[in-house]
Amino acid sequence: MSRLTPPLPRSDANKRPWFLQLFYEEKTRAIIYQILVTGALILLGWYLVSNTLDNLARQNIATGYGFLSLEASFGISESMIAYSPADTYGRALMVGILNTIKVSIVGILLATLIGTLVGIARLSPNWLLRQFSGAYINTFRNVPLLLQLFFWYALINTSLPKPRQALNPFGDTFITNRGIYTAIPEYHVAYWWMLAAALLGMLGWWLLRRWAIRRQQATGQPFHHGIAGFCLTLLAVIAAYLLAGAPSAMDAPVLQGFNFKGGWNISTEFTALLLGLTIYTSTYIAEIVRSGIESVPKGQWEASNALGLRPGQILREIILPQALRVIIPPLTNQFLNLTKNSSLAVAVGYPDLVSISNTTMNQTGQAIEAIAIFMTIYLSLSLGISLFMNWYNNRMALVER
Amino acid sequence: MKALKTLVGGALVAATFSGAAVAGPTVDAVKAKGFVQCGVNTSLPGFSAPDSQGQWEGLDVDLCRSIAAAVLGDASKTKFTPLTAAQRFTALQSGEIDVLTRNTTWTLTRDTKLGLNFAGVNYYDGQGFMVAKNMGIKSATELSGATVCVEPGTTTELNLADYFRANNMEFEPVVIEDANEAIQAFFAGRCDVYTTDASGLASYRQTSAPNPDDYVILPEIISKEPLGPAVRHGDDEWLDIVAWSLTASLEAEEKGITSANVDSLKASSDPGVQRLLGVTAGMGEALGLDEAWAYNIIKQVGNYGESYERNVTKKLGLDRGINALWNKGGLMYPNPIR
Numbered sequence: 001m002s003r004l005t006p007p008l009p010r011s012d013a014n015k016r017p018w019f020l021q022l023f024y025e026e027k028t029r030a031i032i033y034q035i036l037v038t039g040a041l042i043l044l045g046w047y048l049v050s051n052t053l054d055n056l057a058r059q060n061i062a063t064g065y066g067f068l069s070l071e072a073s074f075g076i077s078e079s080m081i082a083y084s085p086a087d088t089y090g091r092a093l094m095v096g097i098l099n100t101i102k103v104s105i106v107g108i109l110l111a112t113l114i115g116t117l118v119g120i121a122r123l124s125p126n127w128l129l130r131q132f133s134g135a136y137i138n139t140f141r142n143v144p145l146l147l148q149l150f151f152w153y154a155l156i157n158t159s160l161p162k163p164r165q166a167l168n169p170f171g172d173t174f175i176t177n178r179g180i181y182t183a184i185p186e187y188h189v190a191y192w193w194m195l196a197a198a199l200l201g202m203l204g205w206w207l208l209r210r211w212a213i214r215r216q217q218a219t220g221q222p223f224h225h226g227i228a229g230f231c232l233t234l235l236a237v238i239a240a241y242l243l244a245g246a247p248s249a250m251d252a253p254v255l256q257g258f259n260f261k262g263g264w265n266i267s268t269e270f271t272a273l274l275l276g277l278t279i280y281t282s283t284y285i286a287e288i289v290r291s292g293i294e295s296v297p298k299g300q301w302e303a304s305n306a307l308g309l310r311p312g313q314i315l316r317e318i319i320l321p322q323a324l325r326v327i328i329p330p331l332t333n334q335f336l337n338l339t340k341n342s343s344l345a346v347a348v349g350y351p352d353l354v355s356i357s358n359t360t361m362n363q364t365g366q367a368i369e370a371i372a373i374f375m376t377i378y379l380s381l382s383l384g385i386s387l388f389m390n391w392y393n394n395r396m397a398l399v400e401r
Numbered sequence: 402m403k404a405l406k407t408l409v410g411g412a413l414v415a416a417t418f419s420g421a422a423v424a425g426p427t428v429d430a431v432k433a434k435g436f437v438q439c440g441v442n443t444s445l446p447g448f449s450a451p452d453s454q455g456q457w458e459g460l461d462v463d464l465c466r467s468i469a470a471a472v473l474g475d476a477s478k479t480k481f482t483p484l485t486a487a488q489r490f491t492a493l494q495s496g497e498i499d500v501l502t503r504n505t506t507w508t509l510t511r512d513t514k515l516g517l518n519f520a521g522v523n524y525y526d527g528q529g530f531m532v533a534k535n536m537g538i539k540s541a542t543e544l545s546g547a548t549v550c551v552e553p554g555t556t557t558e559l560n561l562a563d564y565f566r567a568n569n570m571e572f573e574p575v576v577i578e579d580a581n582e583a584i585q586a587f588f589a590g591r592c593d594v595y596t597t598d599a600s601g602l603a604s605y606r607q608t609s610a611p612n613p614d615d616y617v618i619l620p621e622i623i624s625k626e627p628l629g630p631a632v633r634h635g636d637d638e639w640l641d642i643v644a645w646s647l648t649a650s651l652e653a654e655e656k657g658i659t660s661a662n663v664d665s666l667k668a669s670s671d672p673g674v675q676r677l678l679g680v681t682a683g684m685g686e687a688l689g690l691d692e693a694w695a696y697n698i699i700k701q702v703g704n705y706g707e708s709y710e711r712n713v714t715k716k717l718g719l720d721r722g723i724n725a726l727w728n729k730g731g732l733m734y735p736n737p738i739r
Contacts, residue, residue, distance in 0.1 A: 059516030362554030
């Protein structure tokens with residue numbers, strides 16, 4: 001545009017009515033757009049909800065959560081709380097929630113343990129160990145979890161004997177394709193005392209550790225608080241056991257009719273699911289641990305070596321604490337994945353939340369309600385895990401002084 | 402700005418016409434898309450299972466083909482959605498399938514609270530138990546303490562719990578959603594007992610067992626399982642079509658009309674046959690279908706007896722029993738087509 005052109009007469013803009021003028025102002029326009037978008041979202045939501053309700057009403061499907069107090073009348077094979085078919089759908093769902101939590105917690109602990117070991121082994125100077133852990137990671141990470149579950153379940157079912165031909169490796173332990181049965185001590189008040197002693201011992205251990213650290217910082221003298229604390233705790237537990245009367249009665253599994261009765265058992269379904277979840281997730285955790293360790297600058301190894309620290313000590317005291325900062329955020333993701341993947345339980349007949357919700361929605365027809373329930377539960381579990389891990393991450397984060 | 406206008410306008414229009422957009426009866430939708438979408442069992446030989454060429458076959462599959470023959474004039478215009486017991490009702494409620502022809506028991510809860518309507522019974526069944534022969538069990542009353550494999554989301558699962566409760570016996574259920582996985586777990590010895598409808602037991606024993614003679618079906622039948630096609634509640638026109646398609650194939654058997662002789666019987670002087678085959682007009686029109694609706698079923702799929710013979714008797718060795726026609730001592734009683 002040439003500078004010589006006279007400026008456009010502004011009278012045009014002034015002639016616009018006030019509301020249009022307002023519209024051409026950037027700030028108000030932004031607000032108007034936001035109102036429109038929000039309105040469209042509300043309309044869409046309203047459309048979906050009303051459409052669903054219309055359809056449900058036309059098909060004569062009742063809505064609401066009243067069904068939770070009706071009798072479930074189906075059986076559940078394993079439960080952490082007392083359950084019988086005479087209980088309600090609400091209680092059946094509770095059984096499912098607890099079973100999901102159980103397999104998730106045990107799975108997370110085992111997967112972290114195995115994953116850390118394999119991840120460290122992946123960097124081992126030992127060629128065989130390195131190759132072996134590499135093969136483990138590449139195999140189990142690249143086969144879909146569902147197939148692995150089928151594999152473990154079929155393997156257990158077909159390779160282990162039926163109860164009457166149960167393997168009996170030692171004592172009162174029996175291995176069958178129904179699960180593993182083993183003897184446990186019968187209930188006695190002594191076990192509560194032992195638990196109390198263990199907690200007390202661990203408190204002592206913690207105090208000892210604090211003292212040892214302070215002493216080392218002050219004088220440079222190390223103190224083996226690990227061994228000392230462990231012995232202290234063990235002694236306390238043994239003392240409690242002896243003082244409370246040293247009970248020795250055992251509840252042993254006995255073959256009765258079709259199955260073993262009594263004792264303690266792990267079902268085939270739980271084992272298959274746990275194996276699948278643990279092994280699958282541990283491969284990802286191993287890679288996270290490996291990359292975490294590799295992220296620590298090489299100079300840290302060299303410096304600690306120069307100080308004369310032993311390899312185990314270097315890993316424990318120097319490398320892992322630094323690696324943890326890289327490891328924790330993706331590790332949180334794996335914990336969430338494991339918890340959510342436990343919903344594949346339905347494939348191997350483990351009565352988890354999804355399995356029981358599916359049955360419930362099928363028997364009652366309350367599909368939307370049942371799905372809403374299990375979405376809420378998974379959401380809460382996931383948020384819970386990530387809250388905890390974020391808290392832990394903040395604790396471990398680099399403290400800048 | 403234009404996009405925004407369209408978006409808001411679209412939402413408003415959608416909201417205004419939401420009722421009309423989904424209210425079209427199933428039959429219109431079927432005619433428009435040109436095929437009937439049926440929900441069938443994932444694999445239950447004799448009732449619904451793919452053959453070696455991947456073609457679905459079985460008694461339930463034939464029923465689906467009959468509906469296609471009646472509505473579209475061509476029994477091959479069908480598509481099948483294999484469904485597990487736990488998936489089937491949601492698939493029907495949500496409109497994924499037009500009709501559920503998957504050995505489903507007609508119960509009060511399903512008829513009312515699940516928003517279904519049952520269009521008749523195409524197989525009268527009852528729940529039984531199968532065990533390995535070498536366990537030496539002769540009766541279901543000896544099953545206390547047993548581990549039982551069962552499909553989740555079935556009446557079978559509920560009857561099982563009821564039966565053991567009523568008889569003060571204990572059991573441990575193993576519920577695996579996929580029927581194939583569940584039956585394999587049983588044959589691997591994970592469970593002492595497999596329970597489902599007696600026809601299903603016969604089917605699995607005959608077609609999946611490593612050696613059928615190693616397994617016995619116990620004499621007790623612990624429930625009534627009237628199995629029939631189900632449709633969504635609230636579409637009477639479609640319900641009528643499904644119900645009368647089933648009736649037509651039963652009526653054809655009663656009148657002795659088969660796929661082989663249906664053409665020659667068009668000349669029959671029996672007014673009942675004339676009405677059924679559309680020689681006398683009226684029945685097809687009443688259903689909103691072509692007058693040749695029943696003729697197409699019989700010509701292309703055959704009558705109920707032919708379908709039963711082809712699928713159930715030949716494959717599973719089950720005789721007609723209570724599934725015979727009413728005048729031959731059975732329960733199959735086609736309502737009058739007039």
